[in-house]
Amino acid sequence: MDIEISHLSYRFRENEKLVLNDINLHISSGEWLLLSGCSGSGKTTLAYAIAGILYHQKIGEYQGHVRFGKQCVEDIPLYCVSDEVGLVQQNADDQFCTLNVVEEIAFGLENRCIPEGEIKERIADSLKITGTEALHQRPLFELSGGEKQKIAIASILALQPSILILDEPTSNLDLESTRAIFQLLLKLKETRQLTVIIIEHRVAFFKKLFQRCIHLESGKIVYDGTIEKSPYFSAHFGLGSMLQRTEVNNSGPILSLHDWAYENGDGFRLEVEDLTINQGEIIALMGANGSGKTTLLKTIPGLIKAGHGWLVFKGKEQPKITPPEVGLVFQNADEQLFMNTVQEEIHYGLKNFNLDDAIHEKKASDLLDLFGLNEKLANNPHQLSYGEKKRLNLITTLVFSPSILLLDEIFIGQDAYQVNYIIEKLIYLRNDGTSIIVAIHDPALLKRMADRILFLEDGKMRFNLPLQQAVIWWQVNGYRDYLPEMGL
Template sequence: MFGVVDAIRVENLWFKYIGSDEWVLKDISFGVREGETVVIMGPSGCGKSTLLYVLVGMIPHIIRGEIRGHVSLMGLDVLRSRPEELTRLVGLVFQNPEIQVIMPSVVEEIAFGLENLNLSTSEIDKRIREILELTGLVHKMHESPYSLSLGEKQVLAIASVLALKPRILVLDEPTSMLDHPGTRRILELIEKIKRETSMTLVVVEHRIEWVAEHADRILIMEDGKIACEGAPSEIFSDKDLVVKTGVRPPQVSEIFYRILDSKPGSFPKIPVALREAVESLKANPKLKSAHTVVAPTTLKEGSVEDFAKGRVVIEVRDLWFRYGRGLPWILRGVNLEVREGEFLAIIGHSGAGKTTLVKHFNGLLKPVNGYVKILGYDTRKTSVSTLARIVGMVFQNPEAQFFASTIYDEMSFALRKIGLSKEEVEGRIKEALEAVDLQKPLQMSPHLLSFGEKHRLAIASILALRPKVIVLDEPFSGLDYKRSLQLLLVLKKFTKLGGTVVLVAHDLQLIGEVADRVVVLSGGKIAREGTTREVLSDVEWLAEHGFIPLQSTLLARELGIVDAVKTGEVAEAIVQLLNPQFPA
């Protein structure tokens, strides 16, 4: 049950940053009840993080700008209170745990904030024991935070905030930088906090299936405003609202949208959780009996033989690599071929060697043993500048690629270097920016863009060069689903024109929509490879190896539909099962 008072009250909130004429937050009003879990969603750049900074008092006490309206936490005026007063009420966990970890051991990291509260030694010890137990870090308490995985660091960041016993916990995309095991651990911890404490939770999170099951309420932001709010069942059962706001619905909801488009009235409501969807479908007499059905039509596309027809663009043979003599091997005998026109996805957990592998594709790293050839060029004997004309690379942190003071200079530099005329340069820039839907003044600094916009600029800069191969290392950080899918469709079009794409990513749903083939890397070796359908439909193998299977494949498996991955395939198969002509 929620408390009778508002833990958070926001009224007519406006905010813009110093030096900007544009309001980032525009007349926002809402309340959050004590003990409630509220998830904030919306497209990149809509103001989600800025709103969180206001809620915890970073704005206006640390980050300056013009602010109007009223914000209170448990009745305390955020805009007029001292930061030390606010830290007793609210804690913030950032997207990147690296920036929150500063002490030499786990236990010292948790103790650091407590010591600043002037608590007694016995109270500090008591709180540390409680938090280590709650977060499952007991066995790691004396380890260095820098030896932890990224997911464990995020658990530690949450633990350090929880130790302060805030009444309100704010989490800004806590899983966006994590692999599947790290994501699962953070989401399970949030569920445990929700279940075992009365804490109020405000979370920015894009793991929609989790949101649908565990959020009490969703706020959807758009262009600095609250576009709508409601329970997950209200939001995701309204297809028109989902389309209008551009948020990603749970896969089971999307499947039901498609079913009801084909067979209106066949189900009374749209489910938002897997269990609910299974119960609804199995309650239908035509679906009660077990069937074994191969999902229709699209399942025949994309066999391994299809991809063996194009010429080899990237050839990797017995590749071994480590970052120095005596250090552990990161890659251990990798063999791989990538062909012209192929869209290859590489997946794997943190530390599997994914980034190290793709850095060999443009010569940034050279094999210790074995070889890598790009269109026949041996990377050990070919300059990076030569390979850069063939392979364009977008890194996980796009800012590391920027060197110019304006968007125009950033995009035009390489184009001028290859001898294009001013008209050709400007034409390619316009075309590439339109492809990634980035509409900003060309004289604007790249460093003033949002994180998601920086990713789009980095991709546009590569597209403008028209390389033979584009390699993207986790390009979806900071991007909402709509823009992520839009960019992938641009890249898919690139492969249709003969280009090759290699994508390193964790988002299996996006991979399932566009990739032709999937390679799974584990411990520096290829653990599995096959068509996207073969790999992503193997629910047992994925779960056994620490991946979170797609909701669409789990639903299909419950109904005896085999080899289905995409939501459209599952929906089409279910419609066939509902068809009177389908043999029961």
């Protein structure tokens, strides 16, 4: 079934800048299309338009048409559109409707009155093809970000749509899981007649799947052709040389954990015997999905209470570190947004800590300008792109000048240029004495910012080593996926 998009334009509010600007696009049945563009260029909004969500939510100004064959998305109910289009959203939590894995995959099937026997078969097939059989009885809220993404994909595949849209499906995944998703998509391409649209910043693996790339800038199509000939695709690579790291010059320990442990009641246990963080260093927190990275970050400020052990911060033993001494940027950007405008979001935290003075106001303004959000002060944070949301999270954290900065997958949803901006800022903060622990999946970033590597496996700290020693450990022990040259 062909997709035909004609003169599609959209803005969230009257007199605001167009998010989509006169989009005209034909996608043939069975075609695989890569949708690229900078953070905030309109990629996710276009995906929502194709899925029918943009028109049927009745918010904003919508012009133009999206057609499947002879049917117009604007003329048929949304549930009819969803029979044809399956959308896996960038943030898996946004599409979850139940509490555990099996119920989530069954939810859409039950709503379509699929026979019980067929539901069981489809659940089993979707779990198998995504490699998530071991998660089938797990509560969704206990899954790691990468595990949630796999279940979101499984729940859509179970519905057997003819058009599949994936909005940055690997942004939360480690390299092993990314390869698994690539193999899954390759299998789908070989065995099923699907039209597939994938939004991705990390395209090194996926470029072999596509013959065509559409690139958006400021809501307009600026390129429609092959990936190999795209000037925008080539711009995503070779940026490492733009950044110069200085040698670490830390001032001794600022934080240490001793016999630190946490259990979630479902068999997972985090154990960190002894960990010391120095002032003025960047530690890359690495490990497979579900290894305990997010759990460790949340125990330090006490969002998850460690069941055993003690913490020493600036020479004093205490149960946790509290803001504004510590700042945590969550993996899920939406969990850290509370207000109706970007400006109110910035002021919310400042007022809570009685820091809404001229100095902090100026710092907030500078950060907004640095991360490209100064023109979006009146926007609702939930209408920002996911990459913009993550940058807003970072701004609302940095404005307090925390001594320790904890970042959980801060690079999700960022294009190559925003990755550079963030790394430059982190290196500046590190040189200024801030201690930073950043959970990442992409090893290519290690040489550009990491002083040390903290490596977790199955909830246990395998090592905490300088970068060069960590690389040797991975080489000797066969962990090739974590070597910097293996990055996406």
